[in-house]
Structure formats: C-alpha cells, structure tokens
Amino acid sequence: MMTVSKPAEFFKSIRSVRDTTGPIYEFIKSQSGGNYYELDESKMDQVTDYLCEIITRDYGENYDLIPAHGRWQHLNAGGHLRVEQLVGEWRADQIDEVEISRRLVDLLIISVLVDAGAGNLWKYALSVTESYSRSEGLAVASYYLFVGGDFSNDSKIRCQVNGEKLKNFTMGQFIRGFQISDENPLNGAEGRLQLIQKLGESLLAHPEIFGSDARPGGIIDFLKKKSTIDNCINLNDLWNALMDGFVAIWPQGRATIRDEPLGDSWSLDTKLKTKKNWDNDFLNSLVTFHKLTQWLCYSLLVPLERYGYKFQILDKELQTGLPEYRNGGLFYDFGVISLKPEHLKRGLVLSEKLGNKEPIPMFTAEDGAIVEWRCLTIGLLDELHELINKRLRVNLTLPQVIEAGSWKAGREIAAEKRPSTKGPPIELYSDGTVF
Incomplete structure (x- = not known):
C-alpha cells in the first residue's frame, strides 16, 4: 500500500496524471477493453497515417517550424x-x-x-x-x-x-x-x-x-x-x-x-x-x-x-497529452476505441432527452464513459507520439505532435464525419467548467 x-x-501533482491513468490504460490493453470501451489497437496504423499526411501537408519536412501546442x-x-x-x-x-x-x-x-x-x-x-x-x-x-x-x-x-x-x-x-x-x-x-x-x-x-x-x-x-x-x-x-x-x-x-x-x-x-x-x-x-x-x-x-x-x-x-474531445475524438472516430453497446445506448438516451439533433451519445463529466475515455486518450497519445516519430524518423515533442497532428486531426476527422456540426463523436453535457 x-x-x-x-x-x-500526490493527487494534485503533475506526476499523478500518468501514475493514475497509466494503470487503467495498461489494464484495458491487456483486456482489449475496460468497463465502458472496447479497444482495437490495430486501428492505430490508420491514425498514424492520417496524422503524418496532415503534418506533411502543413509543414513538409520543416519540422522545426512546428510550435508547441x-x-x-x-x-x-x-x-x-x-x-x-x-x-x-x-x-x-x-x-x-x-x-x-x-x-x-x-x-x-x-x-x-x-x-x-x-x-x-x-x-x-x-x-x-x-x-x-x-x-x-x-x-x-x-x-x-x-x-x-x-x-x-x-x-x-x-x-x-x-x-x-x-x-x-x-x-x-x-x-x-x-x-x-x-x-x-x-x-x-x-x-x-x-x-x-x-x-x-x-x-x-x-x-x-x-x-x-x-x-x-x-x-x-x-x-x-x-x-x-x-x-x-x-x-x-x-x-x-x-x-x-x-x-x-x-x-x-x-x-x-x-x-x-x-x-x-x-x-x-x-x-x-x-x-x-x-x-x-x-x-x-x-x-x-x-x-x-x-x-x-x-x-x-x-x-x-x-x-x-x-x-x-x-x-x-x-x-501528458491533453484529455479533451478533439484528441479523444480522434481515436473514437477511427475506431481505436468504441463505446460498449449498453453505454452507447445510455448516452443516446440522454442525448435525445436533451434535444440533440444528431444521434451522438452524451454523458455528464463524472460519468465513467467520460472518465475512462479521458484515461484512454492520455495513454493513446503517448503511444501515438512514438509511432509518429518512428514513421517520420524525427524527434518531435509531444506538444508538437498535438499541435501539428492530433488536435488538428481530431477536428478535421470530426468535420468529415459530422459536417453539419463538426462536433465530437461523444458529447459532454458541460456546465462551462469542464475542460
């Protein structure tokens, strides 16, 4: 103990973020799923391809020009x-x-x-x-x-x-x-x-x-x-x-x-x-x-x-990477993670109740579907960071990968899949204080 x-x-420290979310990510990897999400790591190659295309499109090989997020x-x-x-x-x-x-x-x-x-x-x-x-x-x-x-x-x-x-x-x-x-x-x-x-x-x-x-x-x-x-x-x-x-x-x-x-x-x-x-x-x-x-x-x-x-x-x-809806939405939209059926159903019920026009699952900030999503996002961003550097043969920092890649890619894939709203694949019922 x-x-x-x-x-x-400890819980207010920066080191607590990886120390508390890391074991959850490793557990979900070992089980191919957690209490709320299924995990399919084979889809990470598609995410890596998508990010590399965006980074090359916007910066070519001028990686030094990529600012930190x-x-x-x-x-x-x-x-x-x-x-x-x-x-x-x-x-x-x-x-x-x-x-x-x-x-x-x-x-x-x-x-x-x-x-x-x-x-x-x-x-x-x-x-x-x-x-x-x-x-x-x-x-x-x-x-x-x-x-x-x-x-x-x-x-x-x-x-x-x-x-x-x-x-x-x-x-x-x-x-x-x-x-x-x-x-x-x-x-x-x-x-x-x-x-x-x-x-x-x-x-x-x-x-x-x-x-x-x-x-x-x-x-x-x-x-x-x-x-x-x-x-x-x-x-x-x-x-x-x-x-x-x-x-x-x-x-x-x-x-x-x-x-x-x-x-x-x-x-x-x-x-x-x-x-x-x-x-x-x-x-x-x-x-x-x-x-x-x-x-x-x-x-x-x-x-x-x-x-x-x-x-x-x-x-x-x-x-760490930032566990918010653009970074997290990237992994959901590519199928790396997916809500388990019972939680998807639950989220769609709340979404309909609150009058959402699109059938997008919605949860409150304290719901396990949001908290587990955020844990997965941190672990997957660390993994994606390594995959991007290996693929491009560079040494980008994590903030650079977020700026040029994951945050931008999360927004672009959202616009492709949901052109009417360009919103995330999972909605947070927000009171304006949850980031």
Whole structure:
C-alpha cells in the first residue's frame, strides 16, 4: 500500500496524471477493453497515417517550424498575428520586457480559463464574413475583451488582468463580450462567469504568488524568486504555483480529500480492477487529468521562455497529452476505441432527452464513459507520439505532435464525419467548467 503522508499532495501533482491513468490504460490493453470501451489497437496504423499526411501537408519536412501546442495559436486564429502585434505596440511604447511577459501571462491565463467546450452553435463574429467558433472563437473573444480593458481595473492600462475586476465581472459584461444571444447560445455561460469571478477571488487571496495588484502575470516575479542564477526553474515550480493559486476556482462537488479540492480529479470504477495503492477504495478509484492546469502550463511556456527573464524550464516531459474531445475524438472516430453497446445506448438516451439533433451519445463529466475515455486518450497519445516519430524518423515533442497532428486531426476527422456540426463523436453535457 502507498504510504504518502498527504495523499492530496500526490493527487494534485503533475506526476499523478500518468501514475493514475497509466494503470487503467495498461489494464484495458491487456483486456482489449475496460468497463465502458472496447479497444482495437490495430486501428492505430490508420491514425498514424492520417496524422503524418496532415503534418506533411502543413509543414513538409520543416519540422522545426512546428510550435508547441498552446493558446497563443488560437489567439492568432485566421492567420492574424494579433499577439505579435500587441507585443510590437508595447515595445513601441517602451514597455520593459518583464512587464511584456506579465501581460502575456495575463492574457493567456484568462483566455485558457474560458476555454471549455462552446457547443456546436456559438460563434464570435468580427464581421459579416469573418467569424470563429469553439476554441478559436473563445480565444478571439477573450483577446478583444483584454485589449479593450474589460479585465483591467486601471483605465490608463487596458492590457492587464486584475483580480478585483474579475471578481466583480457581471453577466451583462460576459454576454456582450462573447456576443451571446438566443440565436447565438454559448454552452455553460453561467459556469464560465463563475470561473472568471472565482479566478478574481483566487488572485486576491494569493498575493504571495500574484502580487499586491492580484495579476496572473505576477507569477513571473514569484518564479524569479524560485529560479537559479541562470534563470532555471523546474516545471514543478510553475505547476505548484498554478495548482495552489487556482485550485479553489473549481466548482463544488468535485473530488476532495478532507474538504481539500483536488481540481480535475474523478472517481472511476475501472481503476479498482488495477493494483490498489491505498488503504481505501475511494483513493484507489481516483484518476487525475488536471487538463486546465496542463493547458495553462503548455500555453505559458512561450512567455516564460522567450520573454522577460527567459526562464529555462526543466522536466517539461512530465506533462501528458491533453484529455479533451478533439484528441479523444480522434481515436473514437477511427475506431481505436468504441463505446460498449449498453453505454452507447445510455448516452443516446440522454442525448435525445436533451434535444440533440444528431444521434451522438452524451454523458455528464463524472460519468465513467467520460472518465475512462479521458484515461484512454492520455495513454493513446503517448503511444501515438512514438509511432509518429518512428514513421517520420524525427524527434518531435509531444506538444508538437498535438499541435501539428492530433488536435488538428481530431477536428478535421470530426468535420468529415459530422459536417453539419463538426462536433465530437461523444458529447459532454458541460456546465462551462469542464475542460
């Protein structure tokens, strides 16, 4: 049995993601299926072929041009270099490089925070001919709120995010900023607003991390204190700051240990069929994803490594693939995984009950069909990473494979199979807080 004195610390750690999901993936591989899904690994060759074609189409053999997966690219949706233009304006105004890195962190953190599934209907329109949906639409909307000063409590400095302003953000501001209407509904608007407000409260509650002005970008100065003389930090330093600073924003009802919230952690009955490491079944059933915190880590690497202090970050390989619907949908659409008949039927009943026009199975976030899907996604992405590098004879990082391959491929295969919605093969009944 595991003898960690503080299990909450383990389940909130980055290493817990592979440690808790890995045994489930290995168990399902050994059985060719779990409690909710069948697994057909022979289909992985087709997935590899599809990704390699996309990578070659978009990059040729210029693999060094593939960026790491991150929110930066979404902010630049449509080929517009919005973020680079902002940086250029700041430099023209003689803003120092460390403050530029703070502002970039401000922008990226608020943009990641609102990036839960938007649904099939919502779009953000810049003009009659230019609009964006899903992640890109949410990113562009958050960008214009940021540059418009909607997140700043200083009228003279529009491009910053302050806890006090977020804490008092209103539904009216949210509706206007994201262009929500009866004709343009956004999934989970109330949940997203509450996340923004809770982020404000968390920024104010942790001045040791975010500074006296309660800015996400204050984490730059916190990390500087943790760094060595050559500005070297460990990924765990960033991870712990994000986890400690933001874990309280998660809604009530998620997994907790002695009332301490564990973030993106869920109970899964399948895990009880693997080796038991704890002395009670609740702990043995827990799996962690921490997708929001991982998405933040991925997205913050650019401002941390390329701007301001230009930190060197060690142990980045601790991060996993992101268990979200594009990556997970890729494996489902190619038949690598498939819902067992009884769970497919159950998901279709909920979908019909909620008025879905397409016969797509739907589940709530805590349902084993979603949790096991996410576990499989992490394991399959690690496997796909190796297959892509072997096929292309390169050494791409996992974030590069996600950016150029799996995330993009998941979206493209979804559009091929479901052209009317371009949505995922399994729907998450989202309250706007599940990533």
